[in-house]
Amino acid sequence: MSETDSAPPPARRRRRRRAVTAVLALTLAAASATIARLFVWPDLPPLPARADAVVELGGPGERRPVALDLVRQGRAPLAAISVSVDEVDTTWCYKGRLDNVPVTCFHPDPYTTRGEARAIADMARERGWRSVILVTTPDQASRAILRLSRCYDGQIFVATAPLPWRQWPAQIAYQSGATVKAYTAETSC
Known part of the structure; x- marks a missing residue:
């Protein structure tokens, strides 16, 4: 059996590459949303009319x-x-x-x-x-x-x-x- 016989077919490699790309894209999107929520647009209560x-x-x-x-x-x-x-x-x-x-x-x-x-x-x-x-x-x-x-x-x-x-x-x-x-x-x- 040659090395080329054990390699996955091109269609399977493309599917695997797309899956990895999708997971990376979703991870990046989730991290970006979390960063934006925590550090760029934090959820803050309105300011009071008076504080000490x-x-x-x-x-x-x-x-x-x-x-x-x-x-x-x-x-x-x-x-x-x-x-x-x-x-x-x-x-x-x-x-x-x-x-x-x-x-x-x-x-x-x-x-x-x-x-x-x-x-x-x-x-x-x-x-x-x-x-x-x-x-x-x-x-x-x-x-x-x-x-x-x-x-x-x-x-x-x-x-x-x-x-x-x-x-x-x-x-x-x-x-x-x-x-x-x-x-x-x-x-x-």
């Missing part, structure tokens, strides 16, 4: 203008802003005002979403906050809610800030890994 604080999480995108605008609209009496080590000693942090908006700055340790969740929960206990509006980008929204809900029993709402399109690929890759980590390796506050 607007909390800006650190990260890319135009978060600060959104946070300050929410306070100006009367959604909360102040903005709590997660700042890097470089920003802790800025004049506006020290004075507690930025563009005529009352602010409080905090530097979480570690400077991650998990660290921010712990810091927000501590501030909420100290200040009696029962509801917060987080300001982040759409790609981080679901994970931010998950992280904060593990540390804080109050109501959590999210306002999203725009993320430049050129940053989306890197952010989706990062958020995918961070979300898996949040659901597997770091499941507590």
Whole structure:
């Protein structure tokens, strides 16, 4: 029996190739839909008329203008802003005002979403906050809610800030890994 005698007929190879292609296409479509739902268009509750604080999480995108605008609209009496080590000693942090908006700055340790969740929960206990509006980008929204809900029993709402399109690929890759980590390796506050 020669090698060509044991090879599948061309019709069977085509069917197998089509089946593999179909499975790959369906897998890609399902993954794309999941990514879009989690990171591009997350399912978020509507913002309340009033909350105890607007909390800006650190990260890319135009978060600060959104946070300050929410306070100006009367959604909360102040903005709590997660700042890097470089920003802790800025004049506006020290004075507690930025563009005529009352602010409080905090530097979480570690400077991650998990660290921010712990810091927000501590501030909420100290200040009696029962509801917060987080300001982040759409790609981080679901994970931010998950992280904060593990540390804080109050109501959590999210306002999203725009993320430049050129940053989306890197952010989706990062958020995918961070979300898996949040659901597997770091499941507590």
